[in-house]
Amino acid sequence: MNKRVEPVYLEDKLQEIRADGHLKYRSKSLPTWCPGCGYFSMADGLTVALNRLGLDNRNVVTVSGIGCASRFPFFVNTYGFHTLHGRVLPVATGIKIGNDALTVIAVGGDGDAFAIGGGHIPHAARRNVDMTYLVFDNGIYGLTKGQTSPTSALGFKTSSTPYENGDAPLNPMMMLLSYGASWVGQAYAGKPHHLTDMITAAIAHKGFSFLRILSPCVTFDKTDNTYKNLSMMVRDLPDGHDGTDMMAAMALAMQDGHPALGVFFQAERPTLAEVMQTSIDRAQQASAT
Amino acid sequence: MNKSGTDIQFAICGSAGDGTIASGDIVKRAAAAVGFHVIAFDVYPPEIRGFGKCISRIRVSAEQAYSLKEKTDVFISLNDSHAIPHVGEVRDFGAVIYDDRSIAPIREGAHITAHIRPAQIPYGLPIRQISEQATNAARSRNIVVLGYMAGLLKLPSRPFREVIAAKFATKPQAVIDANIRAFDAGLEAGRKVFRLDDVDVGTVPDHGGSEAVMMTGNGAIVRGFLEAGIQSYFGYPITPATSIMERLAVEMPKQGGKFLQTEDEISAIAATIGAGFAGSRAATATSGPGLALMTEMLGLGVMAEVPSVVVVSQRGGPSTGLPTKTEQSDLNLAVFGGSGDAQRIVIAPTNVEGCYRCAGMAFEIAETYQTPVIVLIDLYLSNRYETVFPSHENTFAPKPRKVPELAEGEPYKRFAFTESHISPRALPGDAGMVHTVTGLEHNELGRPGDGDHMRMNAKRHEKLISATRYPGLTVAKRFGDAGKVDVGILGWGSTFGEILEAMFEAQDAGISCSAMKAVMLSPLPVDELRAFFDDCRTVLVPELNYEGQFANLVSGALGRPVVRLNRTVATPMPVADILAEVKRLAAEADSPERIPATAGVGS
Ligand SMILES: Cc1ncc(C[n+]2csc(CCOP(=O)(O)OP(=O)(O)O)c2C)c(N)n1
Ligand code: SF4
Numbered sequence: 064m065n066k067r068v069e070p071v072y073l074e075d076k077l078q079e080i081r082a083d084g085h086l087k088y089r090s091k092s093l094p095t096w097c098p099g100c101g102y103f104s105m106a107d108g109l110t111v112a113l114n115r116l117g118l119d120n121r122n123v124v125t126v127s128g129i130g131c132a133s134r135f136p137f138f139v140n141t142y143g144f145h146t147l148h149g150r151v152l153p154v155a156t157g158i159k160i161g162n163d164a165l166t167v168i169a170v171g172g173d174g175d176a177f178a179i180g181g182g183h184i185p186h187a188a189r190r191n192v193d194m195t196y197l198v199f200d201n202g203i204y205g206l207t208k209g210q211t212s213p214t215s216a217l218g219f220k221t222s223s224t225p226y227e228n229g230d231a232p233l234n235p236m237m238m239l240l241s242y243g244a245s246w247v248g249q250a251y252a253g254k255p256h257h258l259t260d261m262i263t264a265a266i267a268h269k270g271f272s273f274l275r276i277l278s279p280c281v282t283f284d285k286t287d288n289t290y291k292n293l294s295m296m297v298r299d300l301p302d303g304h305d306g307t308d309m310m311a312a313m314a315l316a317m318q319d320g321h322p323a324l325g326v327f328f329q330a331e332r333p334t335l336a337e338v339m340q341t342s343i344d345r346a347q348q349a350s351a352t
Numbered sequence: 353m354n355k356s357g358t359d360i361q362f363a364i365c366g367s368a369g370d371g372t373i374a375s376g377d378i379v380k381r382a383a384a385a386v387g388f389h390v391i392a393f394d395v396y397p398p399e400i401r402g403f404g405k406c407i408s409r410i411r412v413s414a415e416q417a418y419s420l421k422e423k424t425d426v427f428i429s430l431n432d433s434h435a436i437p438h439v440g441e442v443r444d445f446g447a448v449i450y451d452d453r454s455i456a457p458i459r460e461g462a463h464i465t466a467h468i469r470p471a472q473i474p475y476g477l478p479i480r481q482i483s484e485q486a487t488n489a490a491r492s493r494n495i496v497v498l499g500y501m502a503g504l505l506k507l508p509s510r511p512f513r514e515v516i517a518a519k520f521a522t523k524p525q526a527v528i529d530a531n532i533r534a535f536d537a538g539l540e541a542g543r544k545v546f547r548l549d550d551v552d553v554g555t556v557p558d559h560g561g562s563e564a565v566m567m568t569g570n571g572a573i574v575r576g577f578l579e580a581g582i583q584s585y586f587g588y589p590i591t592p593a594t595s596i597m598e599r600l601a602v603e604m605p606k607q608g609g610k611f612l613q614t615e616d617e618i619s620a621i622a623a624t625i626g627a628g629f630a631g632s633r634a635a636t637a638t639s640g641p642g643l644a645l646m647t648e649m650l651g652l653g654v655m656a657e658v659p660s661v662v663v664v665s666q667r668g669g670p671s672t673g674l675p676t677k678t679e680q681s682d683l684n685l686a687v688f689g690g691s692g693d694a695q696r697i698v699i700a701p702t703n704v705e706g707c708y709r710c711a712g713m714a715f716e717i718a719e720t721y722q723t724p725v726i727v728l729i730d731l732y733l734s735n736r737y738e739t740v741f742p743s744h745e746n747t748f749a750p751k752p753r754k755v756p757e758l759a760e761g762e763p764y765k766r767f768a769f770t771e772s773h774i775s776p777r778a779l780p781g782d783a784g785m786v787h788t789v790t791g792l793e794h795n796e797l798g799r800p801g802d803g804d805h806m807r808m809n810a811k812r813h814e815k816l817i818s819a820t821r822y823p824g825l826t827v828a829k830r831f832g833d834a835g836k837v838d839v840g841i842l843g844w845g846s847t848f849g850e851i852l853e854a855m856f857e858a859q860d861a862g863i864s865c866s867a868m869k870a871v872m873l874s875p876l877p878v879d880e881l882r883a884f885f886d887d888c889r890t891v892l893v894p895e896l897n898y899e900g901q902f903a904n905l906v907s908g909a910l911g912r913p914v915v916r917l918n919r920t921v922a923t924p925m926p927v928a929d930i931l932a933e934v935k936r937l938a939a940e941a942d943s944p945e946r947i948p949a950t951a952g953v954g955s
């Protein structure tokens with residue numbers, strides 16, 4: 064107990080942070096999120112991941128819907144498109160089809176993803192559009208000041224569920240697995256190093272990668288998805304989890320009360336661009352003969 | 353059209369499964385192959401299966417006609433119960449061709465002969481029997497009648513044989529032979545009867561070597577898109593726009609284009625705008641219900657200043673409405689749909705050739721003004737056939753892009769205020785110009801903020817004004833008498849064909865009359881419109897909607913009264929209705945005490 068912890072001084076760290084190079088992926092705008100919001104970890108995580116992957120920022124597009132999470136593109140120094148509530152995936156799909164050389168990263172909150180935008184997820188996943196979808200899941204509507212969301216727990220009291228939420232929450236991990244996403248993983252804003260590794264792996268994956276990031280809304284949720292609760296709930300992937308085994312991934316996803324952190328499932332299959340190229344080849348062969 | 357030379361209208365009526373539409377198709381292709389102008393419109397039953405009524409109407413002329421005629425010259429019945437209600441559309445001394453050997457006993461009055469008027473000329477022949485004799489099957493009745501008609505009118509038979517052979521080219525040779533036999537058997541029968549010399553085929557016009565291409569409005573849209581080098585297309589099936597996506601699905605990959613059927617119209621326009629943001633020539637096509645879903649995204653396209661092209665083919669509404677019938681009731685949605693002040697460009701071609709030109713130019717206009725461009729047509733234009741004599745140089749291909757230039761150390765302003773109100777656009781991939789666009793109000797850099805809202809709103813509106821003078825695009829055009837006239841007819845979209853026909857007839861009746869078509873509906877070409885109003889004593893606005901959506905738009909913009917003529921009869925506007933209204937207005941103009949024009953809805 065009386066072991067002394069050596070203090071770390073920011074000035075000493077600064078040199079290290081600057082030298083590392085990821086700051087060039089931060090935009091000049093400072094995040095407008097509330098102090099303590101889980102989303103800060105995502106901004107850090109993505110910039111470090113882009114730096115690690117050595118991607119040129121002019122070839123990266125960050126696309127988002129509407130919500131606190133969706134403010135994200137303004138805080139990273141890449142091309143960005145802040146679109147409409149729920150429509151990040153179709154816009155991102157269009158961007159990728161429009162220019163396949165771009166690295167496309169889609170971002171949104173849980174309401175943006177699973178409520179208003181819920182109809183688009185299966186299609187981006189089944190088409191295996193080569194992009195990364197980061198869902199910042201705080202189980203609440205942050206931007207509109209604290210209403211219930213499709214991932215809010217039963218019994219959660221919010222401004223729109225004053226007598227407790229009675230709608231069973233969705234299970235995003237099971238959904239994405241059954242939609243056919245070729246990379247499905249989970250991370251937690253309270254474990255930023257793991258989160259950064261997961262974002263890096265998700266971007267590196269060829270095909271549609273879905274990363275759910277559990278994150279507290281410190282302003283509108285004082286009872287459920289708090290750092291304290293989430294830190295107690297999350298757990299590591301079980302030893303020897305086989306990321307190619309859909310049954311194992313589903314079993315893991317079913318235990319959403321104790322969210323496991325890591326890559327649940329990963330597969331390789333043709334991307335939308337490859338499928339389209341096949342059509343182009345067939346059409347051109349047919350018209351040549 | 354002017355009354356010189358050939359002008360024959362054919363109509364073939366039968367039930368689904370009789371080969372009605374196929375036989376009409378052969379007539380129009382044969383006529384076009386010879387070099388005539390063709391305009392044609394088929395009416396289908398809404399059901400896919402069953403024995404609903406089909407009518408194929410084809411007008412063949414030496415000069416370009418603008419609409420179908422009220423009266424048909426040669427009418428063929430392949431099914432009497434469907435044909436009987438239409439016998440009345442045959443003109444005096446026109447021909448009615450029918451089967452005179454019924455295979456079943458017929459109720460009193462159920463035979464077509466009971467409905468042919470004395471002035472009409474009946475031509476009965478044993479259609480089924482001839483078909484069975486020629487091909488051992490009754491299936492070629494629709495070809496037998498074509499042969500008969502060719503014989504009756506002394507039409508050259510070679511083009512028919514060629515078109516029949518081409519139509520069945522993918523079938524075994526025996527099928528082609530059987531159909532040619534059916535045609536020849538009909539031809540022989542037709543040559544035996546006395547010639548119908550009241551219908552004059554006349555001579556083939558000279559087109560200076562240019563070859564006729566038969567196209568529907570939707571086909572013309574596709575051709576325009578392909579010539580413009582369309583790179584991405586996103587769509588969701590809906591009548592009457594579906595054939596655009598189906599044709600593009602076949603043709604785009606041949607030129608390396610990317611085609612995707614999306615999960616709904618919201619994603620179709622979202623992906624179109626996404627691809628446009630990435631610098632791709634992208635488009636989508638839909639009908640009114642799909643456009644209703646797209647309006648929020650169109651607002652984003654306006655706000656984020658991203659080019660996109662949306663073809664909208666209207667059908668009867670509201671809601672699911674009349675999916676297989678034409679109407680012009682989505683003008684308000686196209687021009688105004690969405691939240692906020694979201695001015696966009698809307699162009700509405702009036703004929704098939706116009707569909708081709710508007711679709712071809714839409715990308716460049718969208719790129720120039722960095723905003724959505726809606727090409728607004730309707731079912732009548734989507735599905736009707738016209739002969740187009742396309743020019744051979746492709747003027748729609750993209751011109752080289754200008755990458756914005758930045759002075760050293762200067763930040764890139766995506767939404768910079770400029771004299772033209774258009775800001776130089778960088779694309780993802782361009783170095784040194786990384787930026788984020790947003791549907792939130794923003795400053796010149798694209799950063800969210802309300803401070804510049806008034807100026808930005810002005811920028812988004814003002815930049816479009818010059819679109820009404822876009823080089824090579826007809827935004828409005830006047831026809832008929834020059835100078836001051838008693839009656840001006842102002843129209844838009846497919847209805848303008850009927851308007852022109854009515855205008856010619858009114859002129860023949862001695863009425864001083866001219867017509868103007870408005871092609872650009874947003875922004876409105878107010879100078880041209882005002883000049884027209886200045887010259888016309890009364891302006892009549894015929895359109896296929898209940899209240900007069902274009903009438904409201906124009907009279908609101910100009911502050912001038914108009915006389916409305918509205919029909920929602922699920923068919924194109926009857927020329928006779930327009931003519932009657934023109935005559936009424938001309939009579940009022942003549943009378944010393946002018947009766948105020950009735951401004952109410954359709955009488
Ligand atoms: C069409 C439309 N409906 C509603 C809204 C209002 N709105 C903005 S963000 C939001 C919910 C945000 O919640 P979430 O997606 O979970 O993101 P968070 O703010 O929690 O990060 C809503 C309902 C909108 N902008 N557009
Ligand atoms: S409201 Fe909640 S989600 Fe939004 S920034 Fe604040 S803490 Fe984060």
Ligand SMILES: [Mg+2]
Nearest residue numbers: 172173203204
């Ligand atoms: Mg949320």
